Amino acid sequence: MMKNITKITCIGAGYVGGPTMSVIAQKNPAIQVKVVDLNTARISAWNDEDLSKLPIYEPGLAQVVQEARGRNLHFSTDVAGAIAEADMIFISVNTPTKTYGKGRGQAADLKFIELCARQIAEVATSDKIVVEKSTLPVRTAEALKSILDNTGNGVNFHILSNPEFLAEGTAIADLHAPDRVLIGGEHPEAIAALAQIYEAWVPKERILTTNVWSSELSKLVANAFLAQRVSSINAISELCEVTGANVEEVAHAIGKDSRIGPKFLKVSVGFGGSCFQKDILNLVYIARSYHLDAVANYWEQVILLNDHQKMRFAEHIIKTMYNTVNGKQITVLGWAFKKDTNDTRESAAIYVADHLLAEEAQLVVYDPKVSAEQVYRDLDSLGSRTPADNRRLVRVENDPYIATANAYAVAILTEWDEFRSYDWERIKKQMKKPSFIFDGRKLLDKIALVNLGFHYYAIGE
Numbered sequence: 001m002m003k004n005i006t007k008i009t010c011i012g013a014g015y016v017g018g019p020t021m022s023v024i025a026q027k028n029p030a031i032q033v034k035v036v037d038l039n040t041a042r043i044s045a046w047n048d049e050d051l052s053k054l055p056i057y058e059p060g061l062a063q064v065v066q067e068a069r070g071r072n073l074h075f076s077t078d079v080a081g082a083i084a085e086a087d088m089i090f091i092s093v094n095t096p097t098k099t100y101g102k103g104r105g106q107a108a109d110l111k112f113i114e115l116c117a118r119q120i121a122e123v124a125t126s127d128k129i130v131v132e133k134s135t136l137p138v139r140t141a142e143a144l145k146s147i148l149d150n151t152g153n154g155v156n157f158h159i160l161s162n163p164e165f166l167a168e169g170t171a172i173a174d175l176h177a178p179d180r181v182l183i184g185g186e187h188p189e190a191i192a193a194l195a196q197i198y199e200a201w202v203p204k205e206r207i208l209t210t211n212v213w214s215s216e217l218s219k220l221v222a223n224a225f226l227a228q229r230v231s232s233i234n235a236i237s238e239l240c241e242v243t244g245a246n247v248e249e250v251a252h253a254i255g256k257d258s259r260i261g262p263k264f265l266k267v268s269v270g271f272g273g274s275c276f277q278k279d280i281l282n283l284v285y286i287a288r289s290y291h292l293d294a295v296a297n298y299w300e301q302v303i304l305l306n307d308h309q310k311m312r313f314a315e316h317i318i319k320t321m322y323n324t325v326n327g328k329q330i331t332v333l334g335w336a337f338k339k340d341t342n343d344t345r346e347s348a349a350i351y352v353a354d355h356l357l358a359e360e361a362q363l364v365v366y367d368p369k370v371s372a373e374q375v376y377r378d379l380d381s382l383g384s385r386t387p388a389d390n391r392r393l394v395r396v397e398n399d400p401y402i403a404t405a406n407a408y409a410v411a412i413l414t415e416w417d418e419f420r421s422y423d424w425e426r427i428k429k430q431m432k433k434p435s436f437i438f439d440g441r442k443l444l445d446k447i448a449l450v451n452l453g454f455h456y457y458a459i460g461e
């Protein structure tokens, strides 16, 4: 008989580990939950008395942390200690695309996962259930098991796959009411132990169990299907622009078909986020490694179309502004990859900005939740120009009215709700004439803006 789970440790206090463990602790007050990370600044921020300083911005997160932190939710940098005492260990570390060696630019980099496995093996002196929470290539559990069994202290390890499906910006709502929880594994008692934790608040029929490989693959496939819908509607947006159709009307009309459904058909300047591109590249890499070229090429198109969408938006800005943006101020509203998050990983804004900067545009950036340091870090990490040039060409403001003063154009790159309620008449008065708006999210009221005298372009019409 497996003993009751009373202590959980999660390695990785990021966008998944932090919110997921906060909710598990909130709903299971009898279980002690410890979230550990090597990043001391991140852990200090999780422990900050001032809840507005949490390292992640998510609506509703602060309340959950407030309820559970100090009671049965703890954040710490003592990774080894937390592993030693836990009955169940979640691995929730980052699995970015490899930037070196074999599979560079496509395969998932598993070095952080392997480090975790080796540390667990070294430290553990009692049986553990090890849960893959990170998104991993199919068959990673096999590698994990091999490391644990061959380097460990002779204790038993049961490996489960439990991928996370939360979306940023709605993480707490998604965790509180998931469409499903997926658990892949072989050992019935280990599966039951994990299921029991979720059963504290998730209806039993929403907890699915599969074999490990189906679970690992389902996570990659779910993201691939979601991203594919975005690329599909974005592809149609370009066709709408030349034919006089309106992409929102088309999305609405097809979404009424219950087989297609209305969600995830919102046109955009391109999807971003840390996962869609990474996970599809990973799927493509796996398919190629099994010589399934037709499968790989099919999924690769989702990414190629997304790159095309970002570039054609930037190109459209340049072309409309008389083929030169050199020295012209363009105000970028929104830097996060979607609204209600401070996460900027793979945000379309970064790539659109980079393209405009290559033409020597002067950018002013405003985002309600993203810091100036983050904007510069994102641009510097592309390596397209020197950090000094990025600072010469880009200014970051924390007031939208200051940001738009003297602009030739405004580009909307994130769908923050607040952009809708701005005093656009006031903004118009302080911009150069003609005043352009390029709406990459089809967010604003076209008729109102045209009546104010703006030259308004929205993607997909």
Ligand code: NAD
Pocket (backbone or CB within 6 Å): 011, 012, 013, 014, 015, 016, 017, 036, 037, 038, 039, 042, 079, 092, 093, 094, 095, 112, 115, 116, 133, 134, 135, 136, 164, 165, 166, 167, 168, 274, 275
């Ligand atoms: P993240 O980068 O925000 O967090 C990962 C954390 O792990 C970092 O703080 C890092 O310091 C820590 N870490 C790395 N190696 C460590 C080690 N050996 N010991 C201790 N700490 C270590 O990443 P994330 O966005 O939380 O994503 C984590 C995983 O979850 C990825 O595989 C991702 O694909 C998957 N995922 C992410 C989301 C999302 O919305 N971000 C959703 C579902 C799944």
Ligand code: UGA
Pocket (backbone or CB within 6 Å): 135, 164, 165, 166, 167, 168, 169, 223, 226, 230, 263, 264, 265, 266, 267, 268, 269, 270, 271, 272, 273, 274, 275, 276, 337, 338
């Ligand atoms: C996505 C999935 O939705 C989650 O289920 C998954 O857990 C997560 O990836 C992950 O594995 O990391 P996330 O990237 O946080 O979540 O956010 P989404 O809401 O999926 O948006 C992703 C990108 O697509 C954003 O840039 C968004 O603006 C864009 N998008 C989304 C569109 O352009 N149109 C849409 O209709 C929907």
